[in-house]
Structures are given as C-alpha cells and as structure tokens.
Amino acid sequence: MAQNLVEQTTDKIIEYIKNNNIQPGEKLPNEYILSTDLDVGRSTFREAIRILISRNILEVRQGSGTYVSDKEGRSTDPFGLTMIRDKTKMISDFYDMRYVLEPEVASLAAIHATDEQINEINLLSKEIEQSFSAGNDDHVELDIKFHSLIAKASDNMAYSYILPIINTSISLFNKNYTDEDAKKFTVKIHREICRAIEERNPLSAHDAMLVHMSNNRIAFKRLIKK
Known part of the structure; x- marks a missing residue:
C-alpha cells in the first residue's frame, strides 16, 4: 500500500x-x-x-x-551498450545506422532550428576546433553536444530517444580511433553543416551530414587496419 x-x-x-x-x-x-x-x-x-x-x-x-532533468526520463544506456565486448564491430554498426539517420536529422534542423539553437551549434563547432588545436580531449564531449543539439533542433521527438546510441558511437570513435586527418576533415565538414543549417538549406545540410558520416566510416575502417 x-x-x-x-x-x-x-x-x-x-x-x-x-x-x-x-x-x-x-x-x-x-x-x-x-x-x-x-x-x-x-x-x-x-x-x-x-x-x-x-x-x-x-x-x-x-x-x-x-x-x-535535461535527460527528460531517458536512460543513459537503454540498450546495455556498456556491456558490449566487440566495440570495433559496434562502432562499425553504429555508422551504418547513423549514415541513414543523421543526414535526415540535419535536414530537419535546417528547417526547424531556432536562432538560439543555430548560434549554439555554431559555438560548439568553434569550441571543437579550439579543442583540436589545444590537443586536449574536450572535443569528445563537445562533439556529443554538437550532434545532440542538431537532433534536438530537428524538432522530431523520436530522434531525441536514440541520442544515447549516437552519443556512445561518438565517444567510442573519438576516444579510440581519431587521427589528425579525421580531425581536419571534421573541422571542415562541421563548418559546412553549420552553414547549411544557418542558411535554412535542408538539402545542403543533409548532404553535408551524409559526407560527414561517410568520411567517418572510411576513416574508421582505415584506422582499424593499422
């Protein structure tokens, strides 16, 4: 009782x-x-x-x-990803999923993002660049915030519930498989994504994010061969 x-x-x-x-x-x-x-x-x-x-x-x-809470009732690990042993395969599978989903998320963000969200997305992109230049690991958390905010700006509630998966993917990749070439390309493509969202151009935002996901998949496959 x-x-x-x-x-x-x-x-x-x-x-x-x-x-x-x-x-x-x-x-x-x-x-x-x-x-x-x-x-x-x-x-x-x-x-x-x-x-x-x-x-x-x-x-x-x-x-x-x-x-x-900003988590709004969402678990930080709803699918038990912490216990996954084969992290290499998991990252690869994550990119297969993100390749399909995130370009559409970016496209919707270009349509629905508020001016405040656009300013914050731009700021996060610059802070990621600064972290790369400083040689510290701040970019890992900043990159999670960058992609999370784009998902939130899409104004699609369903996407917010897959954020733990996307965030885990970003964390695993950035902590274990990032090299200087990948960092340089990330800076360039993040700027393209920001520009497309700021210009309210959903097609350009979609394509820029598609290129981002594709390049990360290629970089990941290259790095695991080393």
Whole structure:
C-alpha cells in the first residue's frame, strides 16, 4: 500500500511538471510548498523524488534544489551498450545506422532550428576546433553536444530517444580511433553543416551530414587496419 502511495505521488509530481510547463533545467518549488500543494506527506514525497531522480526525470543540485532533468526520463544506456565486448564491430554498426539517420536529422534542423539553437551549434563547432588545436580531449564531449543539439533542433521527438546510441558511437570513435586527418576533415565538414543549417538549406545540410558520416566510416575502417 505504501509503495502504491509513493507511485501515485510520482504521478502527481509528473502531472504538476506538465501542467505548470516546467521545462528541463528549471527548478521545482521547495519540498514543503510542493508536498503541501500535492497533499502528500513529506516522507512519501521524498521517496517519490528519489524514484524520479533514478528515472532521470529530476536531478538534485547540491545547495540549490530539485530541477527537471535535461535527460527528460531517458536512460543513459537503454540498450546495455556498456556491456558490449566487440566495440570495433559496434562502432562499425553504429555508422551504418547513423549514415541513414543523421543526414535526415540535419535536414530537419535546417528547417526547424531556432536562432538560439543555430548560434549554439555554431559555438560548439568553434569550441571543437579550439579543442583540436589545444590537443586536449574536450572535443569528445563537445562533439556529443554538437550532434545532440542538431537532433534536438530537428524538432522530431523520436530522434531525441536514440541520442544515447549516437552519443556512445561518438565517444567510442573519438576516444579510440581519431587521427589528425579525421580531425581536419571534421573541422571542415562541421563548418559546412553549420552553414547549411544557418542558411535554412535542408538539402545542403543533409548532404553535408551524409559526407560527414561517410568520411567517418572510411576513416574508421582505415584506422582499424593499422
């Protein structure tokens, strides 16, 4: 019975977030206000919050409060990719999938991206270039953010749910198989992708991303032969 009450409370909190249009990254009211508003006990409320944190719906920022998570309930590893042993084959298979999907994602981003998203995509591209020049590994996380933001800018909700797969692919490739030639081409093609999205040219965005995916597949196959 107690567990049912906790689950009911998690549902109430989710409905509260939806009804009040609280966006990812925004803060919830404090525990006393929200538990009173939802008419639930403090201990039940706290347990419900813990469950929602474990589901990546909420996150706690120490000293600040409870926020709606940017992960929006998505698992960071929904398909158990962490346990894959043959990472070489997995990266190859990822590129087969990304070759089909990401050009269409870029095309939609050229149509639907907001001005703010376009500015951020351009900024991330420049930060990746700076990371390459500095010789550090910041480009791995920045590249994940770059492709994630393009997917978000596509305004297609389904694409956001395959982001963990794309992100894992980027991380595996960039950490293990990137060489200087691949980095130089990445800089060039990222600029082309950014330009096409900024110019609201879906065909050019599609083609630039297609070339990006194709070149990465070729670079990967070249590197694993060494």
